[in-house]
Amino acid sequence: MPTKKISSETGNAALDLAIDTIKIGKQALVFANTKRSAEKVAEDIAHKIKTNDKKLADLGNSALKALSTPTKQCERLSRCVKKGIAFHHAGLVAKQRELIEDNFRLGNIKIICATPTLAAGIDLPAFRTILKDLRRYTSRGMALIPVLEYLQMSGRAGRPKYDKFGEAIIAAATENDKKKLHETYILGIPEDIYSKLAVEPVLRTYILSLIAVNFVNTKKNILDFFGKTFWAYQFMDMEKLSLIIDKMLDLLNGWEFIQYQKDDFMDADKIDNSNVKSTLLGKRVAELYIDPLTAYFFTACFRNASDKQTNEFSFLQMICHTLEIRPLLRTGVKEQEKVQEHLLKFSSLLLEKEPSMHEPEYEDFINSIKTAMMLQEWINEKDEQYLLDQFNIRPGELRNKLNIADWLLYCSEEISRILHYQYLRKELVKLRLRLKHGIKEELLPLVRIEGIGRVRARKLFTNKIKDLKALKNTNITTLSQILGGKVALSVKKQIGQETKEIPKGKRKGQLSLEKY
């Protein structure tokens, strides 16, 4: 096998390879196994680069300004980008990710150090992929990643339009390691693919959907349908499948999402052929595409809520109990106390039964409390840096959670509407809006205006402009001092006070704000 020597400048293989790639005028992706490690490698490479490119400096600044107040992560990214290096993982905000991807394609950014985010989905080929570490932490300790994933990452090497070939390089720590990795990955065979259809949350979701759209209307139909799937082809155990389907139908029936059209005397054979239909609620649950278990859990929570005191934490914890919002924030050893304390304060407001400390689900429960706490801080207008420090959640992960939380709250709104919980519905609508904007209740009237998010709304509020009426009574000059000229004009226009007056320049010290 032909070999190639690369000069060792740093004593770290991944670093040396990355620097060499830049020297030969090419680009590389470095895959690391943790976010922290991806950031560290990027930073280490950036330290070795000497450049003062104006374009890169601008890019670095836009990476920094992706949020209204930059976090330490933004600052770190910005410093790297100024050297033509970037890190890329789920903790980044969409804007930053796009910036990095686009500028890698344009050739401005030479090296991206990434977690496996980049391996799937995104079309970002490079001359070289450098695989820093193929071990990853799992519930069973450290383990080598699947061959399929290795192929996914190494397959990013070689740009069809620019290079005749690409290089995928694994950095091995020792001779032994080298041998093992060679056997596992270079000579290895990719794993088989297994159907995940028979997992209960998936199965109950699809059975309900099939019934709701009238695609099937008897158990026999359902069995026929699943008999033609990859799952059945792979396992060929229709008896087991029939049992699981029975169980799912029983659950859906018990939860009142489906109903049988029964005769008075019905034997087992007849159940198989009797008509099954979704209820009104069941149909909506299927449309919303949430796990029926989640939907049922919401209905149970609403029943509880009607005879007890609730506040925003009640509903935040409710959505944090669901499978959809996972993974939950993990509660570290040192945070246990803080979370327990919070739990003690709010436990009377919870809508689910608190598991005992000795039950296995207690850990999830504590994590759901921590996640709900984080969301609560968000709607109390804490910024991203605070949430990063207090909850170890990065801006991108926060956005992702907020997105799911929004969807779940919408679902719960819909369910409360169908079940005629008018009062709860009003609360849920309010909470959803607060979560969307990350604001206290008092800012709700202001964020209805386009261009006004949490930051500007708070500015207005502290200037005693608390609602639309106050906005109307504020003259354009004052308003543009608070919001800047352009936004002020747009606000006035939206509340029906179009004005041609052009406010004089920006106030001293005026921050340029992005729409939230």
Place this chain on the structure above:
DNA sequence: GGACGGTGAAACTTCAGGTTGCCTC
């Protein structure tokens, strides 16, 4: 003698990601 700061070894902690789903302005 005691407060304080610096140092380094040992103990402890943490660790990827994402698709779809809904509505609305």
Place this chain on the structure above:
DNA sequence: GAAGTTTCACCGTCC
């Protein structure tokens, strides 16, 4: 399993 972080014992310095 490895890297980063915290804890803690130990030592020297200064008042």
